[in-house]
Amino acid sequence: MATRSTRRKVWSAVGAHLPLALVAVVTCFPFFVMLVLSVQPGKPFSLPGSLLPTSIDLSEYTRLLGRGEMVQWMLNTTIYSVLGVVLVLALASLAAYAFAKVDFPGRGLMFWLIIAMMMIPYHLTLIPKFLLVSELGGLDTYWGLVLPTVANVQALFLMRQFIAGIPNELIEAAKVDGAGELRIFWSIILPQLKPIMATLAVFVFLWHWNDFLWPLVALQSGDMYTLTVGLASLNAEETSLATVMTGSVITLVPIFIIFLFAQNWFVRGVTMSGIK
Incomplete structure (x- = not known):
């Protein structure tokens, strides 16, 4: 038996x-x-x-990494991705706290109007963003590349749902002790956001690292290209298949390493977000 x-x-x-x-x-x-x-x-x-x-x-790896433009593309992509993660998380967490715990007129209507932006296809916003950035002189600059991507509605929604599950008693106790909104956010809310922020950091980093369309529109000189745009330019030069595949592997490695180290926080954040 x-x-x-x-x-x-x-x-x-x-x-x-x-x-x-x-x-x-x-x-x-x-x-x-x-x-x-x-x-x-x-x-x-x-x-x-x-x-x-x-x-x-491994000669293709040696040759490709030896090209100065490849190193510059990796640096540009890293700056784009890291700045994007920091600014998205900062803006989304502050806005999510306001929508979840701060009572102000029109809060519900404003929140759902912002959420309705999720229904608008990303591609429809490219031309307006390009025109705005162009008029402000941001084309082919880091700030012009990063700034239009920091208002992330999905990150705001997930953080708002997460913060809504934090007991109001903690906030009320802090207010009794004389803490202001920023102190409450920094000392009480932010420490509890680590799982969801780690999860969103991975998602946002992956999105920025793999983003092709907006960098293609916003960048004009080869020195400012990101890896995705740079690899596309290599492909346009009729380079060998091995060269394109090598560039793709080099692009993939940083993402794999980041996910490898962040996977515990990632799984925990997804699990806790689902429970809440």
Whole structure:
């Protein structure tokens, strides 16, 4: 009986995990292909031969990283992503606290009007943003690249829902002790936002790091390109497939490292947001 019970448990575990394993393989396969092709410069692409390399050549990585423009593109992307994360989280957390815990006339109407902005396709805002940034002289600048992206409605909504679950008694006790709104936000609200802020930081960083359309519109000189725009320019130059794949791998590595270190906060934030 014990053996039969053990077998049932084993088959049950296999039945539960096999679909997940298949989904993982399908998801990771394009990244495997990208990595394999990047270490086979100068060789024609063929299936399945190209997926089973007999040798590894890292010359494309050395050559691409040795180009000054590639380093500049990585620096531009890092600045764009880090500044975007900091400003989005700062603005969204302050606005979310106001909408969740501060009572002022028209709060509900204003909040739902802002949420309605989620229904507007991102592409429809490109031309107005371009015209505004152009008139202000922000084209081909860091501030012109970052500033139009800091008003993130999704981040505001998630933070507002999270803050709404914090007991009002904590805020009322702080007000009795003489604390103002900023002190309450800094000392009581902000420490409890760490899980959701870590989750949003990963999402916002990924969005900025992989953003292609807005940098393509807002940037004009090669020295200001982000990695996505830079790789597109390389592809337009009819470079080899290995070069494009190498650039894609280089672009992917920082994202993978950040997620690797932030995954515990990420899972915790998603779980707690779902519970609330």
